[in-house]
Amino acid sequence: MADDDETIAQRNRRERRKRNIAIALVLGGMVLLFFLMTIVRLGGHVFDGTA
Amino acid sequence: MALSDTFGLERPIATVGDFFALLKPRVMSLVIFTGLAGIVVAPGHIDVLSAFTALLCIAVGAGASGALNMAYDSDIDGLMSRTATRPIPRGVIARGDVLVFGWGLSVASVATMGLLINVLAAALLAFTILFYVVVYTLWLKRSTAQNIVIGGLAGALPPAIGWAAVTGSLTFAPLVLVAITFLWTPPHFWALALYRSDDYARAGVPMLPVVKGKAHTRWQILFYALVLFPAGIAPAFIGLGGPLYLAVSALGGAAMIYGAVNVLRERDAVKEPAARRLFGISLIYLFAIFAALIAEHLIGLLPFGPWA
Numbered sequence: 001m002a003d004d005d006e007t008i009a010q011r012n013r014r015e016r017r018k019r020n021i022a023i024a025l026v027l028g029g030m031v032l033l034f035f036l037m038t039i040v041r042l043g044g045h046v047f048d049g050t051a
Numbered sequence: 052m053a054l055s056d057t058f059g060l061e062r063p064i065a066t067v068g069d070f071f072a073l074l075k076p077r078v079m080s081l082v083i084f085t086g087l088a089g090i091v092v093a094p095g096h097i098d099v100l101s102a103f104t105a106l107l108c109i110a111v112g113a114g115a116s117g118a119l120n121m122a123y124d125s126d127i128d129g130l131m132s133r134t135a136t137r138p139i140p141r142g143v144i145a146r147g148d149v150l151v152f153g154w155g156l157s158v159a160s161v162a163t164m165g166l167l168i169n170v171l172a173a174a175l176l177a178f179t180i181l182f183y184v185v186v187y188t189l190w191l192k193r194s195t196a197q198n199i200v201i202g203g204l205a206g207a208l209p210p211a212i213g214w215a216a217v218t219g220s221l222t223f224a225p226l227v228l229v230a231i232t233f234l235w236t237p238p239h240f241w242a243l244a245l246y247r248s249d250d251y252a253r254a255g256v257p258m259l260p261v262v263k264g265k266a267h268t269r270w271q272i273l274f275y276a277l278v279l280f281p282a283g284i285a286p287a288f289i290g291l292g293g294p295l296y297l298a299v300s301a302l303g304g305a306a307m308i309y310g311a312v313n314v315l316r317e318r319d320a321v322k323e324p325a326a327r328r329l330f331g332i333s334l335i336y337l338f339a340i341f342a343a344l345i346a347e348h349l350i351g352l353l354p355f356g357p358w359a
Contacts, residue, residue, distance in 0.1 A: 012064045022067045030163075033104060037167045040100050 065144040072138055073121055073149060074114030081337065082113040082209045085232060088341040089213025089225055091348040092291050097217045105172060105216035108164040109209050112176045115156035116183040116205070122149040123188050131250040153184075164216075172216040179208045193255070196262040203236030204229075224291055228344075230282050232337065237275040238311060239333040241268050245314070246323035246330075269315045272329070276311035280304035283340060292344055299343040303336040 086109040090102050097105075121128065121137055129140035138144040157180050165173030187202030195201075207229045214225035241259055244251060245268060248260040260268040283304045287297035310329035317325040 008063055009061050012061060015064055015066045018067050019065075019070075022070075033107075033163075034167070036100055037104060040098055 063143065065138060065148075069138040069143050070152065073118040073144070073152065075117030075120075076114075078117055078206075079110055079113050081334075082206070083110050084338065084341050084345075085207075085228070086110070086209035086213040088344045089210030089215075089228060090217055091213075091345050092210075092228070092286075093214040093217035093225070095218050101168060101216070105164065105168050105213060108160045108168070108172075108176060109212055111156055112160040112164075112180050113209070115153045115160060116180050118149055118153035118156065119180075119184045120188045122146050122153055123184070124192075125149075127254040127256060130254040131247070133247060133250060168216045169219045171219055171221070172212055175208060175212045175215055175221075179205050179212065182208075194257070196257050196259045198257070199240040200237050203233050203240075206236060207232035224286075224289055227282070227285050227289060227291070231279070231285075231340070234275055234279045234282050235333060235337055238272045238279070238307065239330065239337075241272050242310075242314065242326045242329040242333065244268065245326035265320060269311075269317070273308075273311040273315050276304075276307045279307055283336075286344065293347050295347055296340065296343045300340045303339050306332050307336055 083106060086106055090097065090105060121139055124134075125137075125139040125146050128134035128137050134140065139146055139149060157177075161173050161177045161180070164176050183202065183205035187198065187205060191198040191202050210228035210232070211221060211225045214228075215221055244258040244260050245265060248258065248265070251258040252261045259271060280301075283300040284297060286292040287294075287300065292300070307329075310325070310332040313325040314323075314329050317323060
């Protein structure tokens, strides 16, 4: 019984870590997407002064 | 060590895979496919990153709808064998968590579409999500045998969202693509409902075979399969599809009618082998016609199209 509980706790720690990594990747991806879309929309206009 | 560990109170928490399952990945793949078709057939130019963003928003919006559907249907999902293994009936994710997850993703996908693509595409995406969740899941599904016919509009809209993402407008052409998926939904779902009718009856969902009987459902399936044929080949006559599309949609449409006739002549009302086959045929049909459309536009198989 005690072994089982420990296994669940360990499993939960592992899964929680995976969930945290997944959330970090999604948020990082969102930031990157907004950054890249901004660059695409600005195009060359930053450099020629029309942005 | 946490107190809950000491007393053995800790329960298994939901995995990343459980949250992914809430997004109904198989439905999502079909939506991505039809949304992509809307993007590639639309006139005008869209850069690859914008197209990716639009498709991502459509996919996440569809996933969010799926999650919300599972949250609001969690009471009946547990009663049906097909849906009993979903994360909420299994008890790994709380219904409230799924509501937050689903509504959060809905707002995020619509906001991202509005900020990065355009307002019309965002409005259509919002309409699609609300129609699926509020009109279909919360209202029609439990109240009328025409639930999946009307609710099918939500699943049919992605090509129009894709088109709007490119052009910022809506015309007749993308609505033809919407009409195809709209007319495809009844034979697809009713085929499933024929061999899962016990499930739906147990859960109290008024699917057509439960309310009007199997014989009536078989005729309705044939009716929609017949109407689907001309709608399916229509893109070839309004400049959206070429010879490849015409051939695939005509063959596919014929296969749907053939499958529907077999469902009509079915004598094994327990196992419903013909309905199972039609369900498979319908999945292949939708994938095949949209794949043909995408192939013609993306790799230049359309003889008189803008990419030729």
